[in-house]
Amino acid sequence: MTVLNITFCCTNTAPEPWLAGLHAALPQAEVAVWQPGAAQADYAVVWQPPQQFFDEQPQLKGIFNIGAGVDALLKLRLPPQAVVVRLEDAGMAVQMAEYVCQAVIRHFRDLEAYATDMRAGHWTYYKPRQRSDFPVGVMGLGVLGARVAQALAHFEFPVNGWSRTPKLLDGVRGFNGAAQLDAFLAASRVLVNLLPLTPDTTNILNRERLSRLQPGGYVINVARGAHLVDDDLLALLDSGHLAGATLDVFRTEPLPADHPFWREPRIILTPHTSARTLREDSIAQIASKMAAIERGEPVAGLVDVGLGY
Ligand code: NDP
Numbered sequence: 001m002t003v004l005n006i007t008f009c010c011t012n013t014a015p016e017p018w019l020a021g022l023h024a025a026l027p028q029a030e031v032a033v034w035q036p037g038a039a040q041a042d043y044a045v046v047w048q049p050p051q052q053f054f055d056e057q058p059q060l061k062g063i064f065n066i067g068a069g070v071d072a073l074l075k076l077r078l079p080p081q082a083v084v085v086r087l088e089d090a091g092m093a094v095q096m097a098e099y100v101c102q103a104v105i106r107h108f109r110d111l112e113a114y115a116t117d118m119r120a121g122h123w124t125y126y127k128p129r130q131r132s133d134f135p136v137g138v139m140g141l142g143v144l145g146a147r148v149a150q151a152l153a154h155f156e157f158p159v160n161g162w163s164r165t166p167k168l169l170d171g172v173r174g175f176n177g178a179a180q181l182d183a184f185l186a187a188s189r190v191l192v193n194l195l196p197l198t199p200d201t202t203n204i205l206n207r208e209r210l211s212r213l214q215p216g217g218y219v220i221n222v223a224r225g226a227h228l229v230d231d232d233l234l235a236l237l238d239s240g241h242l243a244g245a246t247l248d249v250f251r252t253e254p255l256p257a258d259h260p261f262w263r264e265p266r267i268i269l270t271p272h273t274s275a276r277t278l279r280e281d282s283i284a285q286i287a288s289k290m291a292a293i294e295r296g297e298p299v300a301g302l303v304d305v306g307l308g309y
């Protein structure tokens with residue numbers, strides 16, 4: 001059996017457990033952390049590698065991204081023959097469903113206001129709200145968005161979904177393409193963003209689009225910071241059209257200390273943690289796809305570089 005060479009180049013990731021896990025899953029492979037000047041590898045496992053990495057690895061057959069989003073990767077010049085493979089779910093979909101459902105429910109049930117009142121020693125009640133007044137729109141019905149939309153439908157929220165191509169999901173009213181975006185927004189009060197960041201979706205959450213949400217709208221951004229125009233969100237909170245937001249992703253991460261989001265009490269912030277890469281699930285997925293490619297079999301999760309996702 002030929003020896004596979006795998007090179008590992010992941011920023012902010014301790015390499016040792018990944019190398020051990022990949023080696024255990026693919027005993028015929030040699031796995032090493034990339035260093036400048038390293039020998040040519042067959043496959044790369046990457047997260048935010050430098051351009052120098054690809055310039056020095058022109059013979060790669062496949063590039064495995066240890067995240068679902070490939071926006072940062074696709075900014076680099078990649079070896080044209082290499083397939084780009086992203087993580088599909090790998091334990092992220094259930095985390096994303098948990099995170100988004102808690103954000104929707106926390107807003108819908110006034111749980112933030114109750115927490116503030118109780119901390120202040122106030123035993124107060126807010127009028128129960130009607131679920132039918134809180135239709136949730138999920139932008140992006142891929143691996144994560146579809147799971148989130150169905151989890152929300154399980155809680156009996158009216159759910160709308162928007163994708164590039166038509167999708168049929170139980171309990172989800174489907175909209176697709178640019179022509180149906182305005183209708184999708186007008187039908188939604190809470191907006192969840194799970195789009196990939198591509199030239200078509202950058203700045204998509206801007207003043208014009210967010211103004212189309214129903215009054216008292218709420219924004220949950222768990223995809224990428226550059227989908228959202230920060231000043232437009234703040235202006236719509238000030239005007240009262242939007243009631244609040246939960247944001248997990250930002251244009252600059254970590255969020256700079258002087259960013260106004262830190263001081264806006266209607267915005268709930270988390271540090272890009274809504275769905276974390278789980279090492280064991282990811283290694284199992286990557287190893288089985290590498291083995292399938294080696295056997296000449298098709299694999300799912302290939303990135304369409306032209307579309308950007
Ligand atoms: P998928 O590729 O599976 O799904 C993308 C969805 O977006 C598809 O439904 C696709 O439509 C739709 N889409 C793409 N472009 C457009 C467009 N121009 N107009 C309308 N719809 C569009 O991605 P995942 O669900 O796996 O991940 C989504 C994103 O979530 C990632 O790209 C990443 O940025 C983010 N993410 C964030 C994490 C976090 O911790 N905050 C963790 C993991 C991911 P169609 O179905 O027609 O192709």
Ligand code: OXD
Pocket residue numbers: 066067068069070275276277
């Ligand atoms: C991802 C992420 O894309 O962690 O997987 O944001």
